[in-house]
Structures are given as structure tokens and as C-alpha cells.
Amino acid sequence: MWRALAAVGALELRTRLRDGTALVIALIVPVTLATLFSVALGGDDPPLRATVGFVDLDGGEFPASVRREVVGSQELKGSVTLRDLPGREEARRALDADEVGAAIVFPAGFSRSVGEGRGGDVAVLTSPESPLAGVVARAIVDRISALVDARTLAVRAVLKAGVPGDEVKEMVERNGAAGPSPALEDDPLSGGKVDLSVHYGSGMAALFAFFVVGASFRGLLTERKLGTLDRMRAGPLAVWVPFAGKAAVGFALALVSVCVTWAASVLVSGATWGDPPAVFVVLLAHVLAAAAITMLVTSRVKTDAQADGVIMVVSFVMAFLGGSLVPMHSLPGVLQAAALLTPNGWTSTALTELAGSGAGLAAVAGPVAVLCAITTVAGGLAVLGMKKGTLL
Amino acid sequence: MTAPDPMTVPFTPPAPSTPPGPAPAPSPPALSCRGLGKRYGDVHAVQDVGFDVAPGEAYGLLGPNGAGKTTTISMLVGLLRPDSGHVRVCGVDLAADPMRAKARIGYVPQEIALYPELTGRENLRFFGRLFGLPRRELAGRIEEVLDLVGLMGRADSRVKTYSGGMKRRINIGTALLHRPDVLILDEPTVGVDPQSRKAILDGVEHLVGEGMSLLYTSHYMEEVERVCDRVAIIDHGRIIAEGTRRELIALVGSADKVELSLDGDVETALAKLRAVEGVIEAAMTGATSIRLLTEGGRHLLPALITAVDGCATVTATQVIEPDLEATFLHLTGSTLRD
The missing domain is CATH 3.30.70.920 (Lrp/AsnC effector binding domain/regulation of amino acid metabolism (RAM) domain)
Known part of the structure; x- marks a missing residue:
């Protein structure tokens, strides 16, 4: 049986090499596009720069400490500039005029509200024109939010314990709840680098995985049209052999495609995609999901020409919604939610997390699990359809 | 002339002959089916089809287009799962042991089921490997088959450059690679010129003469009359008569x-x-x-x-x-x- 499987696989590989889909679609096009995007839009030369608007309507200790931290940060030195603005409307106008890339707005009474245990909201204004500034502003506000949450909880606990109001601050800080000083220990720019250089490489890898693996399943329809599939199925071999032989080659080519695109992106831009084993697992899960979805498409259409068209449409829709073409943070809220319906969305989320945080596999277990679930559901439906259509 | 009710036409599958005296157990039919049925929704494509093909016998399945010949063959070679009935190949139940049963069948589909971009030899090599021919034996067997179908001189040309008759011949040759006991030919001469048709029929007769069992479907009367020892007439998915040529003709009187x-x-x-x-x-x-x-x-x-x-x-x-x-x-x- 393995010999028959090898024979089908060898013929599929030979066909893919002969018709050019193995080299052109799997390697040359995604690597070229990823490289062009990285060179044009990513990388560290020239250095990344962002101006973040700073609106302090509070005048309290929180905004003051944030300002001190950003200005004093070695990681942000030369890259991020704070620009004081008098109010929210002015910040919006500056944003629209591209004078700032993002803005942080501390509302009036913020520090007092936090000090009294009532929490508070810091607004972040962003522009799709400057994703880097948006990432930096969000990174800063994320730190503030964590501090505010901890501080609010501590104050409430102390107040509930009956401590007089004028002793709360001293009591809270003495017992470990940090003061209003966000420590920017990590480089907030790392998120910006993800979006600008790694983003396009991973996006192309995710998009072309669909085309590469889909070509093999489409080949099953061609074999059915030629009559060779029936000839194989009438021979002394298990019915799954033709399917498995082609699927194995398509899957392997797609995996090679995404890995080569990954390697090329790293070599060209110099940016890391994150922990290599974790990146590989995410890419593997993405290729599996792409295989299952294109298999499902193949099981529902009648001809190979139909399969070509539908796979192309599905691939581009998934790529667009899933942030493979346009960064997810640049999409409207509705589309950002829709991204979670696509494997590309989860792959993009996972790779951004890995590249941005430097975390390992555990940090992307959720997205990988979702990709596996997509594979299981789409693959199961595809197998049923393929059996009905005598492809399997 | 009006068609008689198919149900009223007497048809009984042939009983195996019983030679006198003690004898070794008769070998099972090369191909046997009983009660085969297949329906698509309300349409009965095939109903209660049954016949035996003895070892070395050439058996014809004669019927017009749409009579159920190809559906029957698809069930015989394991491409379609029958709704009812069973198939045995040299005594092996197709449903219970499909691999062993299919290894005894050489199936020649109605269309040219080959890779047009590959040469004749490459096609034979691929299907030979697929059908489990040992590597050492395969090269020699390919030469034998190419010689048998008269394509030795064009073996290394791409199949897409072959004439219609040459494609038909390599199509048949592919089914012979693994030396099947039963050759099943589904309308093998559709669309070929008279010269190629003659070559194909000569080749088929040669194979039967060497002891291969044959199931031959066609809607060309003269081919079936020439090649087959016994014939079943199939119409509207049912076998309505079966026997030797003489027996069938006797049905309409002498x-x-x-x-x-x-x-x-x-x-x-x-x-x-x-x-x-x-x-x-x-x-x-x-x-x-x-x-x-x-x-x-x-x-x-x-x-x-x-x-x-x-x-x-x-x-x-x-x-x-x-x-x-x-x-x-x-x-x-x-x-x-x-």
C-alpha cells in the first residue's frame, strides 16, 4: 500500500513541478511579494519613528509619571516623541492632519478617581495611517490599565477594612500596590515591528498556503475528469490512496512554502517572527486549516475550473478578513470581529503575539487550538462530501 | 412490434454443468454477480442483474445507451457500491475482500483514462506500480504489453499525441499489466476507425483464446456477435434475455x-x-x-x-x-x- 501511495505522491510532485505550481506558486511568488512588502514597508532602515499626542486634562500624578517614564525610556529614545495637546478635539485634529500618529487622553479627575478606588479610563486615539504610533500608545495604556486595576482593587480593600480616607494612599503603597509609575520594561516598539515587517511575510505565507495545498485537491477533480481516478479506484489499492497521495504532496509543498517565506522574511528584514518552534507549530496548524478548507471547497464543486475560481475567492476573502493583506488593527471593528472566523485571523493573531512578546508556544495555544478545530470541522465535512462525490 | 414485458421473458442464470462421476470441485466462475441493484432517487438504474462468466469465456453485455451497462460494470469493478446483491471475482467476494478481488480484474473504462502529458511507457509504469507489480518485473511486463498492443514504436511519445485508435490500445494495455483473470471492457471501440477497431477485436479474441475471461459491453451488435460466447441483453436496468447467440435468436422463432x-x-x-x-x-x-x-x-x-x-x-x-x-x-x- 505504501508503494502505491508513493507512486501517487511521486506523480503528483512531478505534475506540480512540471506545471510550475510547485515552484512559482509555492516559492517564488510568496517570497517575492513578502520581500517587496518588507523592503517597502518594514525593517529598521530608516528607523521607526512615531509622534504620540499627550492630552493631560487631569494634571495629577498618573499622567506626570507616564510622561516621565516615556521621556526617560532608553528603548523609546529617538523613536517616540510626546507632543502635548490641550484637549481631545485638538488631538483628533492633529491625528487627522497626520501631525501625530496616535494620542493618549487622560480625562479630568483621573488620578483622584483612581486614588479613591473608583478606577478610570484613559482614551487612545489612533490612525490607520500610523500603526506604529497606535501600537506604542496602546502599549503604554496597557501598562497604565494594569496599574489602575491593581491600585483600584487595593484601595477598595483598604477602604472596606475601615482605614480613614487620608491614610488610604500611604497604606496602599506601603502594602505593595505600586504607585502611578508604569514601568516600560519591554520595548513597546516591538509590536510596531511586527505589523510592519513580519506582518507582510506571514500574510503572504498564510495566503499562498491556500493556493498551494488547494492545487492538489483540485487535481483530484482533474483526475476524475480524465478517468484516471476511477481507474485507480478500480485497481487493487485502498480507496483513500489517490486522495492521500495528492494531499500529502500538497500539504508538504504548502508547509515548505510557508517556511521558506518565513526564512526569507527573516533574512531580508532581519526581524524575528518569534520563538521558532512556536512559529512552526502555528504555521503547521495554518496549513492544516487551509488544507481542510480547500478540501471542503473541492468536495462541493463539480469541475476543476470551478475549484480554481472558488479557492481563489475563498483564499482572498480569508486573507483580507484575516489580516493577511491589511493589518487587522487597520480594519473596522466589525471586520476585526469577522477575522476570528478565518484561520488567517487566528494565525495572524498568534504570529503577532509571538513576534511582539517573544513568548513561547503556551502563549499561542488558544489560536492553535482554534486552527485545529477549524481543520477538524472543515475536514470532516469535506470527507463526507468527497465520499459522496466519489473523490474518496 | 411492441416490446414484451421484460418480466415475462424467461431468463434463468445458467446452472453450472455437472460432469458425470467423481471429479475435482469445479472452479468458481471468473466473474459472478447476483441480484445487483442500484437506484438514484426514484430511478432504478440497475435492477436484479445477475450472471456468471466462466473461466476463459467471453461474455457480452448488450444494450442501448442508458440501459445500465456502465452502472453494472461500475458495481462489478467496485467503483459503485450496489444497493443490493453481490459480486464475486474468481470466488472472492468483492465487498468482503475488495483488494484481492480487484487484483483479479483488468478494467478498461469507456473513456481514455490515462495521463495525456505522460508517455505511453510512463503511464504503464505508473499504473504498474500502483497495481503492485514488483519493480524487477515491471520493466519486462511493460515491454510485453507494449508489444501486445502494437505500440512499441510509440512508447516514448506523449499519449496526447496518439491517434484515437492508439489511445484505445494503450488504454486496454494498461488493464493487462497485472495479468488479470477477467478483463472488463466497457465499449472499447467507441469512436475509433475501422482499422483500429479490427486491431482491438483481434487482440481481444487473442486474449480470450489464451484463456482470459472477458466481459465485453457494447452497443455494436456485430462486435458482440463476433467476440462473445454468450450474451446478456440489458434494457432499462434489467437483463431481459441471456444465452448463446443461437439461443437468443431462437427467442424470436426460427x-x-x-x-x-x-x-x-x-x-x-x-x-x-x-x-x-x-x-x-x-x-x-x-x-x-x-x-x-x-x-x-x-x-x-x-x-x-x-x-x-x-x-x-x-x-x-x-x-x-x-x-x-x-x-x-x-x-x-x-x-x-x-
């Missing part, structure tokens, strides 16, 4: 038509011919021609010529014996090429 051309007193000759023993019916079909319906027409000719002696002279005769075409027309009420 009457032959005799056409006579005469000089002289034709009316007197007509009266004398009616009196000849064996003449069932006689009628003038023109001023100098008479048509007779007779039993054993060819043997009756001397008596017919003698009978008109003195009043007319027979200048030409033609005896038309019933054939499978007439049988088919009688059984189904339609011609094979409908």
Missing part, C-alpha cells in the same frame, strides 16, 4: 425470410411456392419478386427453385436469417442505437 426474383408467370409461381413444405407464408412484393417466410430457408432453396420450374425462372435469391439485432428489436421494441 423463421427465415427468402426473397426471390423471377422471370415468367410470377402469379402461378407464387401459388406453387405456397404449396412447398416449410413455406409459412408467401407474398408478391413487386412485378417480378416474391417474399417467403420459411423454416430453414437456406436448406429450402433447391425445393423452391424446383417448385417454380415450368412457369418461371429464379434469377436471384436472398436468404435473411434472424440475428441479434432482430432479437433485440423483438425483446425491447427499440433498436440498439436509439
